[in-house]
Amino acid sequence: xxxxxxxxxxxxxxxxxxxxxxxxxxxxxxxxxxxxxxxxxxxxxxxxxxxxxxxxxxxxxxxxxxxxxxxxxxxxxxxxxxxxxxxxxxxxxxxxxxxxxxxxxxxxxxxxxxxxxxxxxxxxxxxxxxxxxxxxxxxxxxxxxxxxxxxxxxxxxxxxxxxxxxxxxxxxxxxxxxxxxxxxxxxxxxxxxxxxxxxxxxxxxxxxxxxxxxxxxxxxxxxxxxxxxxxxxxxxxxxxxxxxxxxxxxxxxxxxxxxxxxxxxxxxxxxxxxxxxxxxxxxxxxxxxx
Ligand SMILES: [Zn+2]
Numbered sequence: 001x002x003x004x005x006x007x008x009x010x011x012x013x014x015x016x017x018x019x020x021x022x023x024x025x026x027x028x029x030x031x032x033x034x035x036x037x038x039x040x041x042x043x044x045x046x047x048x049x050x051x052x053x054x055x056x057x058x059x060x061x062x063x064x065x066x067x068x069x070x071x072x073x074x075x076x077x078x079x080x081x082x083x084x085x086x087x088x089x090x091x092x093x094x095x096x097x098x099x100x101x102x103x104x105x106x107x108x109x110x111x112x113x114x115x116x117x118x119x120x121x122x123x124x125x126x127x128x129x130x131x132x133x134x135x136x137x138x139x140x141x142x143x144x145x146x147x148x149x150x151x152x153x154x155x156x157x158x159x160x161x162x163x164x165x166x167x168x169x170x171x172x173x174x175x176x177x178x179x180x181x182x183x184x185x186x187x188x189x190x191x192x193x194x195x196x197x198x199x200x201x202x203x204x205x206x207x208x209x210x211x212x213x214x215x216x217x218x219x220x221x222x223x224x225x226x227x228x229x230x231x232x233x234x235x236x237x238x239x240x241x242x243x244x245x246x247x248x249x250x251x252x253x254x255x256x257x258x259x260x261x262x263x264x265x266x267x268x269x270x271x272x273x274x275x276x277x278x279x280x281x282x283x284x285x286x287x288x289x290x
Contacts, residue, residue, distance in 0.1 A: 003220035004054055004083075005202045009213055012181020013172045016189075016215075018202050019050045019223065020165040024085050027225035029161075031264040034089065037100035038072060042089045043159030044137045045077040047166035049087070050223055051155070052114075052141075053079035060118035064141075066132075067113060069106030071095050084226030086262045101135050112140055114148075138166075145170070154186040158194035165197040167205075185213065227263035234258050234267045235277045243278050250274060 004019040025043060034042060045064050053062040063078040070092065077087030098104045116126040133143040138155040145153035152171040158164070169189045171182040188209050196205055206215055238246045238256065249256050256269040269277075 002223040003202075004050055004223055005220045006054060006218045007206060008216045008218075009178075009181060009185055009210070010216060011176065011178035011214060012185055013174060013176035013178075014169055014182055014185045015172055016167065016169040016185075017051045017054050018165075018167045018197075018205065019047055019054075020163060020198070020202075021047060021050065021085070021223060022163050024223055024225040025159075025164040026162060028085070028087055031262070032088065035091070035096045037095055037098045037105060038089050038091050039161075040100045040159050041066075041072065041102075041105055041137055042075060042077070042087060043164035044157040044166070045075060046085060046087050047157050047159075047164045048137060048141055048155065049077040049079045050085055051166055051168040053081065054221075056081050056116065058118045058122040060116065060122055063113075063115045063117070065113040065115065066106060067111050069110035071098075071107075072105045072110075079223075080226070080228075083221060083223045084228070085223055086225065086227050088261045090261075102132055102137065102140060103135065106132060112144060114144065152182060152186070154189045156189060156192050156197060158197040160198050163198045167192060167197060181213075185210070188213070227260060227265065229260040229263060229265055231267060234269065235273075238269065238274070239277055243274075246274055246278075 002021045002024045004017060007016045007018070008014070009016070025046065028046065029039060049062060049064045056062055059081050061078050061080045063076060066072065066075040069075070072089055072091045075089040079085050110132055112130050112132055114128045118125065128144070128148050130144050130148060132140045134140040138157045142153050142155050145151045154169045155166065157166040167189060169185050176182065192209055196208065200208070202217065202220065206217060246256070250271060258267040258269070
């Protein structure tokens with residue numbers, strides 16, 4: 001089962017997380033035919049967003065987005081506070097044989113956008129946009145933590161066809177009793193092999209890496225692939241577009257086809273659906289005023 005585990009090294013004032021995704025990763029990649037280099041960065045991003053979302057203390061979501069890249073022109077992954085994950089990537093041209101470095105996949109104009117989106121009434125939306133600074137996604141995210149959050153962080157990510165896994169250790173603010181603890185924790189974390197992240201259970205992994213450290217491991221929390229698309233959202237989108245525009249779209253093609261980018265669910269809207277949407281739309285319109 002896909003899970004995320006938290007652990008603490010109390011004396012060193014260091015927190016850690018470890019996540020291993022199998023079915024969520026397989027379900028996500030079944031939605032689209034991703035070339036290997038795109039699959040690698042998408043898997044790394046999916047694990048990273050799961051690890052980063054574990055620190056959210058409210059109901060809502062966290063997303064990582066890579067914009068304006070070339071050939072990968074859009075990559076977005078999202079995690080909700082209750083363990084739902086989704087993500088997708090778009091690319092141009094033939095990328096099958098690219099060596100999957102950040103420069104090769106994204107070029108020099110891409111930006112990294114981190115968005116924290118609490119549910120209504122749970123706090124302020126927060127967005128941070130930074131330039132890519134590193135040859136791997138993990139390096140770029142570590143640079144983000146250092147620059148934007150002033151948090152020393154070590155992030156290790158690994159992806160195979162069937163599994164995506166990763167570990168994050170982070171120096172918490174404030175003084176530590178064990179002043180050298182962070183240095184040791186980050187150096188030990190850096191020694192982890194991809195194979196270990198992808199295949200070991202959490203107890204074995206932590207024992208291998210930190211057997212001389214005092215580590216407090218918490219119960220794992222489940223993660224799953226979950227898309228938030230629905231017929232209702234498609235209806236709402238058309239409703240906000242307005243009757244005239246929806247009618248002309250329908251006339252042009254005979255039906256309105258909408259594909260969810262995240263899960264490939266296909267929504268088809270015909271004339272009868274439009275009647276339904278716009279008779280309901282009157283009520284929805286009134287609601288949105290308040
Ligand atoms: Zn969907």
